[in-house]
Amino acid sequence: MHANPYIVGNWKMNGTRAMLAEARAIDRAAARYPAVQVALAPPFTLIHAMADEVSAIGVGGQDCHAQPKGAHTGDISAAMLLDCGADFVIVGHSERRKDHGESDAEIKAKAEAALAAGLGVIVCVGETLEQRDAGKAEKVVGAQVDGSLPSAEAIAELAPGKVSVAYEPVWAIGTGRVAEVADVIAMHAAIRLRIEAAYGERADGVRILYGGSVNAENASGLLEAEGVGGALVGGASLTAESFVAIIAAAGAERD
Numbered sequence: 001m002h003a004n005p006y007i008v009g010n011w012k013m014n015g016t017r018a019m020l021a022e023a024r025a026i027d028r029a030a031a032r033y034p035a036v037q038v039a040l041a042p043p044f045t046l047i048h049a050m051a052d053e054v055s056a057i058g059v060g061g062q063d064c065h066a067q068p069k070g071a072h073t074g075d076i077s078a079a080m081l082l083d084c085g086a087d088f089v090i091v092g093h094s095e096r097r098k099d100h101g102e103s104d105a106e107i108k109a110k111a112e113a114a115l116a117a118g119l120g121v122i123v124c125v126g127e128t129l130e131q132r133d134a135g136k137a138e139k140v141v142g143a144q145v146d147g148s149l150p151s152a153e154a155i156a157e158l159a160p161g162k163v164s165v166a167y168e169p170v171w172a173i174g175t176g177r178v179a180e181v182a183d184v185i186a187m188h189a190a191i192r193l194r195i196e197a198a199y200g201e202r203a204d205g206v207r208i209l210y211g212g213s214v215n216a217e218n219a220s221g222l223l224e225a226e227g228v229g230g231a232l233v234g235g236a237s238l239t240a241e242s243f244v245a246i247i248a249a250a251g252a253e254r255d
């Protein structure tokens with residue numbers, strides 16, 4: 001298990017102010033596990049209020065624009081996220097890649113913009129079921145890593161931990177179908193090689209998270225798997241009850 005696992009909840013398009021009570025409960029529980037880095041990525045509309053109300057957890061966005069400002073109706077820049085209290089942003093989630101046709105190059109530009117603004121970044125990659133069944137999972141995900149990660153120059157001056165990669169097989173997101181631990185280990189090892197090729201020894205500071213139907217029951221097995229540095233959690237991060245169980249699994253034997 002990673003010494004400082006990173007457990008991140010992605011609320012997607014869920015949550016109004018009433019849900020801040022869940023964030024407060026998650027924050028209180030996270031304070032009991034100092035070795036676990038915990039964060040939530042609520043919808044844009046809740047970032048400011050959530051950041052004001054929590055102290056033990058990070059708060060982040062689910063996307064940002066690559067430009068700092070300008071004529072981009074409906075978009076939010078990395079500097080705006082920072083300004084309203086965010087400390088990180090998720091980029092390249094498969095739902096963004098699919099719903100908004102985001103390319104690796106666009107995701108890389110967003111990741112670099114986020115780092116330049118002072119945010120941490122989680123870059124998501126993952127293959128579809130069709131690609132896995134065709135034996136192309138490593139090739140597809142390897143190309144996504146190569147194409148979407150910020151450049152070595154963009155990370156040269158950063159503290160370790162500012163960049164994470166989330167391996168999220170598309171077929172495991174929101175489906176209840178979890179990847180086999182052996183496949184997770186193999187994919188994380190393949191991703192690690194690509195990160196090392198890109199960043200050299202600075203690759204050590206990059207955690208690789210697993211995402212895809214992580215819940216209280218399967219979290220321990222996944223988090224103990226070789227090469228897994230944490231989890232990106234969708235559905236099970238929406239309530240304190242289910243998310244805290246995952247944080248506790250990450251914190252077991254550590255605190």
Ligand code: PEP
Nearest residue numbers: 173174211212213234235
């Ligand atoms: C996600 O959206 O990043 C995710 C992993 O969702 P879920 O945990 O619901 O599969």
